[in-house]
Amino acid sequence: MASSPDHLFGLRNSFYIGAYHASITSSQSVPADALSPDDLVERDALLYRSYIAIGSHQLVISEIRPSAATPLQAVKLLAVHLSGNAGNRESVILRLRELLSDAAVGSNPILRLMAGTIFMHEHDYAEALKYTSSGGNMELLALNVQIYLQMHRADHAEKQLRAMQQLDEDHTLTQLANAWVDLVMGGSKIQEAHLIFQDLSEKYPATCTILNGKALCSMHMGNFEDAEGLLLESLNKDAKDAETLANLIVCSLNLGKPATRYLNQLKLAHPEHTLVKRMFAASDNFDRACQAMA
Secondary structure, X not given: OOOOOOOOHHHHHHHHOOOHHHHHHHHHHOOHHHOOHHHHHHHHHHHHHHHHHOOOHHHHHHHOOOOOOHHHHHHHHHHHHHOOOHHHHHHHHHHXXXXXXXXOOOOOHHHHHHHHHHHHHOOOHHXXXXXXXXXXXXXXXXXXXXXXXXOOOHHHHHHHHHHHHHHHOOOHHHHXXXXXXXXXXXXXXXXXXXXXXXXXXXXXXXXXXXXXHHHHHHHHOOOHHHHHHHHHHHHHHOOOOHHHHHHHHHHHHHOOOOOHHHHHHHHHHOOOOHHHHHHHHHHHHHHHHHHHHO
16 A cells, blocks of 8 residues: 655755755645644644744744644744743743643654753753653654764764664755764764765755855864855855854854954854853953953
């Protein structure tokens, strides 16, 4: 018996590679009458997650009503959490825990994915893994890879990657996760990561995700001029992309070029970014050291 077509395959893939505008467009062309109720929720979740990815948090917050399905409520919580209002974080966590404690919906994979993402942003990795570690789909496994890499546990990230490879070695998320692990492992693995990003750039339109991946490989190999070219191409696609700006700061410093403009852009667009926090912390430490020596 032939399996039914996966109407969301293209939409998912566009989201995975960072083609968020394409995701938004293609979500409108998916025939609703061909989708199951669960597929409809997944389609809308991908649509709103794409809007979150391009910074349209308020649109998501205003469009997802209290009557929407629980997975969409979880997506709304992610939008609220990332909207920049620090005062909302506590209420987001409280509401998220309420949803997760509901036996009827607490195991929903989209809800668990949003929980893992929110707690990862909070740097509460143990709490994130509480909801993601049991896996369930490729996105949850890929998120586990990201969490373990942020915890500097490449050994656990590799185990998650192997699980992904066993399920589908050619899956776009498997390829991306493989490249992330290779970048962290370093050495000869950098060339393998570069080949993965090169292959993705030949299959799909160049996105900030793919261009930043190629640029990181170039920087690891000492090719900062090549990396700068890739990052400037990425900046032309999205002038506020956080990773592009952060990588341009690092790249510019290694090339002996001023990085102030990129740093100011990152501060304005993403004040909570790790690099911004580290720069502020370093500046504060320097000021205290100067005062102690005065």
